[in-house]
Amino acid sequence: MPRTAYFGPQGTFTEQAARGFDERAELVPLPTIPEAVAALRAGDVDFACVPIENSVEGAVSATMDTLAVAEPVVAVGEYVLPIRFSLLVRPGAVAADIKTVASHPHALAQVRTWLGRHLPDARQLAATSTAAAAVGVLDGEFDAAITAPVAATHYPLTVLAGDLADEPDAxxxxxxLTRPGKIPAPTGADRTSVIVIVAHRPGELAAMLTELALRGINLSRIESRPLRARFGEYRFYLDFDGHVSEARVGDALAALHRRSQEVRFLGSYPKADGAASVAAPGTLDSDYDASAAWIATLRGEEPG
Structure with missing residues (x-):
């Protein structure tokens, strides 16, 4: 049975996602994202499940920073989870009793309007995770917690309100994640993720993106994070359609490797939405094979 570390404690959205990847896996909750990934790197678990981005609050910086340093790990799957929250309180409590409400900052941001309307006088406090906020309610540290619905199955708290979300489609x-090795086979609906550090000179970011555009590769996400030891310089996180086994993707990665200070491969894996990764005319593997054969004839080389 595989063991999967996840950003805990029990009762987080990450637990729900980890179960979505594999219901049979033994789940190991750890208090932070770096600790979950460290357990994977150390070989204590087979996989780690971590959040990477939210449609309302954007990228999860702790995950991005953890993936960029230390031993490489690679993604072998993605899971997209609709986000709805519950308001948990100690048994017997009512809305008038709530002076403080806690959650992860991303969660508080996604119910800010609801809290302003229903609990306008409650002080909002940050917790390390939504489930940690529930534990804080149990311990008397907070009066209420904004949590994932699954938290109500783990903690003896009362659901005072449910299905909370300022953005209904969030x-x-x-x-x-797993350790580097065999990657998932291409499905035709794949995503590739990399981290790139380019030279700190004019035009390098545009040149990086041009390597993808020239090969008809659809860039679906780009984020930047600072290089902590070099103020004013950044690493770029790229998600794009396609699989490393495809000629166009492999060729683009090779070009990025040639011209960049560093390229870290984060994996090629099936997209959660199953949308096909369509190659533009002239960028199919057969097109690359034909052009390579043509070059071989120009060089007087034997076919094959």
């Missing part, structure tokens, strides 16, 4: 994307 989702969070999660990655299932």
């Amino acid at each position: 989702v969070t994307r999660f990655l299932l």
Whole structure:
């Protein structure tokens, strides 16, 4: 049975995502994202499930920073989870009793309007996770917690309100990480993720993106994070359609490797939405094979 570390404690959205990847897995809750990934790197678990981005609050910086340093890990799957929250209190409590409400900052941001309307006088406090906020309610540290619905199954608290979301279509994307090795086979609906550090000179970012555009590769996400030891310089996180086994993707990665200070491969894996990764005319594997054969004839080389 595989063991999967996840950003805990029990009762987080990440737990729900980890179960979505594999209901049979033994789940190991850890208090922070770096600790979950460290357990994977150390070989204590087979996988780690972490959030990577939210449709309302954007990228999860702790995950991005953790993926960028230390031993490489790669994503082998993604899971997109609709986000709805519950308001948990100690048994017997009512809305008038709530002076403080706690949650992860991303969660508080996604119910800010609801809290302003229903609990305008309650002080909002940050917790390390939605489930940690529930634990804080149990311990008397907070009066209420904004949590994932699954938290109500783990903690003896009362659901005072449910199905909370300022944005009804909000989702969070999660990655299932493992140590480098065999990657998932291409499905035709794949995503590739990399981290790139380019030279700090004019035009390098545009040149990086041009390597993808020239090969007809659809860039679906780009984020930047600072290089902590070099103020004013950044690493770029790229998600784009396609699989490393495709000629166009492999060729683009090779070009990025040639011209960049560093390229870290974060995996090629099936997209959660199943949308096909369509190659533009002239960028199919057969097109690359034909052009390579043509070059071989120019060089007087034997076919094959």
